[in-house]
Amino acid sequence: MSDHTKLAHLSRxxxxxxxxxxPPIHRASTILxxxxxxxxxxKTKRSYGIQGMSVHDSLREAFxxxxxxxxxxxxxxxxAACTMPLLAICSAGDHVxxxxxxxxxxxxxCQNQLTKFNIEIGFxxxxxxxDIAHDIKPNTKAIFMESPGSLTMELTDIPAIVAIxxxxxxxxxxxxxxxAGWFLKPITMGVDFSIQAASKYPCGHSDVLMGMIATGSKAADRVLQKFNADSGNFVSPDDAWxxxxxxxxxxARLERHQTSALKVANWLSKRTEVAKVLHPALPEHPNHDLWQRDFTGSSGLFSFILRPxxxxxxxxxxxxxxxxxxxFSWGGYESLAIHCDPQLTRTAPKWPDQGTIIRLSIGLEDPDDLIADLSQAFKTQTQS
Ligand SMILES: Cc1ncc(COP(=O)(O)O)c(C=O)c1O
Known part of the structure; x- marks a missing residue:
């Protein structure tokens, strides 16, 4: 059964x-x-509202x-979905x-909080x-990846790192x-924790903040559930709904995000104002082979580098x-842009390109209107 069919029918x-x-929005703190x-x-399934009600169960099952x-x-x-598993698995003296x-x-x-607990950080x-085999230390407890990186769009060879x-x-x-869990299935590659900001494509309408952590094994589940039960994180039933x-x-949204983003990316790659388009589905992307091997498609988020x-x-x-x-957020039905250079805090290796990076989140508008918009905005570069 395809993901389209599953998502239409599951949790019912x-x-x-x-x-x-x-499902109904089931609200509770007290459970009688x-x-x-x-x-x-x-012995009871639920003893307190913090464990979530039926709407939480349905959402967890869907993810x-x-x-x-x-x-x-x-x-x-x-x-919070990025930080919770790190807190769950790391102890003082570990290296991440x-x-x-x-x-x-x-x-x-990681830099400001984990280090307070004597947890060492490396990049x-x-x-x-x-290189990663050299970066690993005897006390390395966790390796955290993001592929592609949401500003600079490099891909990581996840199966190779999982094997190491x-x-x-x-x-x-x-x-x-x-x-979005749609074009990449890290758990099937042996990853222990696949994390999503559900605020992006799952929500899709730019009005909910939420995260989700999917576990790949009983051991990963045990350590995360224990931390979650001890720390009191909760998601409102309205947001879960x-x-x-x-x-x-x-x-359906992702299919449109994908085709529209590719249309805009291809158009940008021919513009003289643009030095490079950073989109893993474009053949000229340096990690395009990895994308072809591991992903089944591409979403609506990509970047481009302006000529300086x-x-x-x-x-x-x-x-x-x-x-x-x-x-700054993304994955909604409306298109967004930011310039990213101030956020580039990379250390090893340093970011090599000179021009400013612009990141676009392509929404559900007509891509021709978005291209016309970018085209008129580029004209500001010839007017002083
Ligand atoms: C790649 C990535 N991960 C995690 C997050 C955090 O999501 P949230 O805004 O729900 O805290 C973001 C937000 O922009 C993101 O881009």
């Missing part, structure tokens, strides 16, 4: 739905017990099917290796699998937000855009 427990198509004997027996996972834990934001292209706030969390080049990690009993984590609703149409111009000209170009909003 008739006892809960009672003939309706979508019929017998005092059961209060501390741990679990999509990611082909053992289990799923929901998180209050995509960032982070891909140099990971989402900036995840990087900051590896996302494109170089050979498994030999050494190191946990692997992948931020799978770009592929909205994300489940979004997931039902995500496949003064910053004032870059800002003028962005300000001239009419259909592209200027904003």
């Amino acid at each position: 427990d008739e006892q809960v739905l009672q003939g309706a198509v979508n 017990f019929e017998r005092a004997e059961d209060l501390y027996s741990n 679990c099917t999509l990611e082909q996972a053992h289990s799923v834990v929901l998180a209050p934001s995509g960032l 290796l982070l891909s140099n292209n990971i989402y900036g706030p995840t990087r900051k969390f 590896f080049d996302p494109e170089s699998t050979n 990690a498994k030999e050494r009993n190191i946990w692997t984590l992948v931020d799978n937000t770009w592929a 909205l994300v489940l609703r979004g997931l039902r149409t995500m496949g 111009i003064p910053e004032t000209q870059v800002l003028k170009l962005l300000n001239a855009l009419k259909y592209f909003g200027l904003g």
Whole structure:
């Protein structure tokens, strides 16, 4: 059965739905017990609202099917979904290796918070699998990847890194937000934790913050569930309902995001103002082979590098855009643009290109309108 069919039909427990198509928004903090004997027996499915109600179960089941996972834990934001498994698996004295292209706030969390607990941080080049064996230390506990990186779009050879990690009993984590669990299935590659900011494509409408962590094994599930139960993270049933609703149409949206983004990317690659387009589905992308091997498609997020111009000209170009909003989140129905250079904090290796990177999130508008918008914005470069 394809993911389209699965997402249309899964999580439809008739006892809960009672003939309706979508689940009710089930709100609870207190869960009542019929017998005092059961209060501390741990035999009941739920003993407190924080464990989630039927709408949470439905959403977890939907993500679990999509990611082909053992289990799923929901998180209050995509960032929380990145930080929770790291906190769950690491102890004082451990070392964590982070891909140099990971989402900036995840990087900051590791640098500012994990280090307070005497957890050491190191970075590896996302494109170089050979180097990672040298970066691993005897105390390396986890390797965190993001493929492609959501600003610079390099891909990592996930199966190769998983093989190296498994030999050494190191946990692997992948931020799978770009592929939305649709175009890449990290769990099937042996990854322990596949993470998504559900705020992006699963929600699809730019109005919910949520994250999800899919686990690849009983061991990964155990360590994450324990941390989750001890730390009190929770997702509101209203938000769970909205994300489940979004997931039902995500496949259809992603197909359009994909074709529109490719049309815009191909158009940009022919513009004289553009030095390079960073889109893994374009044959000229340096990691295109990996993309062809591991991914079944591409989403609506990609970047391009402008030929070097003064910053004032870059800002003028962005300000001239009419259909592209200027904003940091992405994966919604509306197109967005940002310039990324201030966020580039890479260390090994340093980012080699000179021009400003512009990142686009291509929404559901007509791609010809988006191209016309970019075309008129580029004219600001010839006007002083
Ligand atoms: C790749 C990636 N991971 C995680 C996140 C964090 O998601 P959230 O905004 O839900 O915290 C983002 C947000 O932009 C992201 O781009």
